[in-house]
Amino acid sequence: MQEFAFPSPSVVADRLRERRYLADDRIAQVVFLADRLGKPILVEGPAGVGKTELAKSLAGVLERRLVRLQCYEGLDESKALYEWNYKKQLLRIQADDGRPWNELEADIFSDEFLLTRPLLEAILAPEPVVLLIDEIDRVEVETEALLLEVLSEFQVTIPELGTLQAASVPLVVLTSNNTRELSEALKRRCLFLHLDYPSADREREILLTKVPGLEAALADEIAKLVRSIRSLPLKKAPSISESIDWARTLLALGVRTVDSATIEDTAHVLLKYQADIDKVLADL
């Protein structure tokens, strides 16, 4: 029987809190289940709500290595799973001129010539790791299929070598900004966790944890202001990381309470489009 990392969801929340990641009940519960059921977590939500941070914090909590696969359009097998080291193979063939082919073939398709990429690396690690597959929605649907074997069976099949089984079961976190619909096959294999902008109360807590020296009253004010700004139809609503940056800025400037002038001076920290800044200033 496999050992579980967490005895209960509340332990998940507590230990994440030690790492300065504030998990609400739902996050803690899903992480707990992912560990129990041995299933990947698919975290979806707008940019900057702490999706990637969750994986990093989990790696910290579990004291595991974080293996990260950053997805992008055009990502393929050779960048995600494994690749044969062509150049080394060619060198080998040239150096061994005259050996019978079948001998040579067995030689050049061995571990020595295999370049492991993040997915294979996560599987082959002797100690369990946290595997972060970041922004999965950026790869093509066809490439998604590459992941299926890894995610459900924790194994990788290499035609020349056979099937490689996981030495340890990694905790897998996939993140998605929801720019496209992920395939049903992938979703079926994952536990789904939707993260949205936090409530004002939770955002205040996050600010207080992340920005040492911030006063509770100011944090409260910032959280409420950010909520107010998010309710406007903006091109890009401020993310949690941006509100943290803003809190840091205000703290550095020695601001005690936020007024319109302060907002005008510091809005560029929070908002990244001039049109948005104009709109917010006009509205407040």
Next chain:
Amino acid sequence: MFFEVLTGFITELRLAGVPVSMVESIDAMRAVEHVSLRDRSALKAALGATLVKNVRDAEAFEVAFEVYFAYDRTIPDGGDPATSPESAPSPPMSASLQGMVGDALRAGDTDLLRALARLAVSRYAGMEPGRPVGGLYYVYRTLRAIDLDALAAEAVEAGLTQLEERLLREEIDARLEEFRREVEAEVRRRLVADRGREAVAETLRRTPLLDRDLMHATRAELEAVERAIRPLTRRLTARLARKRKLHSRGRLDFRKTMRSSLATGGVPVEPRFRRLRPSKPDVVLLCDVSGSMATFARFMLQFVYAMSTQFSRIRAYAFIDGIDEVTSYFGPGVDFETAMRRLGDEARVVAFDGHSDYGHALERFWEVRGLTPKTTVIVTGDARTNYRDPRPEVLAGIAEEAKAVYWLNPEPKRFWNTGDSVIRVYEPYCRDVVEVRTLRQLESFVEEVI
């Protein structure tokens, strides 16, 4: 027992349009083994993570969960049992409940607010067992008895700066929303206790947002639809861009192939290809903005402009019986609301009496057309031309010069060609006439045509 409830719950999800596969329902059962069934929020998280894989379905899940896994106790901590006949509330008592809600609101005591919401339902909803009334009626009755607007106004203290006042008001609104939601939940709980889960779930089942009829949506629904447009177009844009890229592989690029073969000792391991640059379509929108069609025109404009990167050029015209180009109101960096307001205020769309006249509008468009064989013309409207001359020959001319004409009709197909609808006479000149009443239909039209 629990197993049966869970199966019923999954069936209800499927009925509400949430796709739940066999594997997922098995996962849900496995997940439930790891949570305490008495911990409602844990159960909700476990079921949510295993069964619902799309935010779109969160609303349906929320409702079904409330119905199937309501608190076991039907008696709220308000004190009086729900089953006892509802005594008419005496005025001073109700005033004090109102006062208590006000106090809790100011103090920000969410637990107390919830308890008060349950109490309010037991006191004011006047629920009668077996009466076939929808839950909304009881919610309405409860909320009518407590003047939430007055409470909100009271809670905002005087002597605040504008900014402080605004933030406080939003905080109060958020708490009141919580109160409202608790009232709804409590009503649902009691209905379930009275009529059983299946019956209540059925009355609460809602059409998914994507399939809601835009012409008959309520204001709140329209707002929700509008919020849904952005992510929808973003996804569609990404999909179209990808599709375009996929078809962009041209002939073998000999030079590049040779160059990359240097890395592999002169062996061309990876062939390189040229890129094709498929041309993006040039679009002209003709939107009927009279009365009922205005809502649809708004969605169409919002949709198309949100996807403007996918077109080489967009021109937009609004018409009723006159026609005016509105392209300059929109464009990059311009706020959509401002553009729509200008469309309403400045565009000269009325030539005579403000009743749709498709023939005249088309004729005016013909004078300024500027069409090329790459232009796709999209007309939106119900083709109800108030018995005036539809001038189909003008549309024929447009169709000849442009690449194609598409007609989007937001009316249900069965009403076409009834009364003053003359869609029939335009049909021969359109590549396609499509019924578009929901966001889903609009999405699939755009994807197919571009």
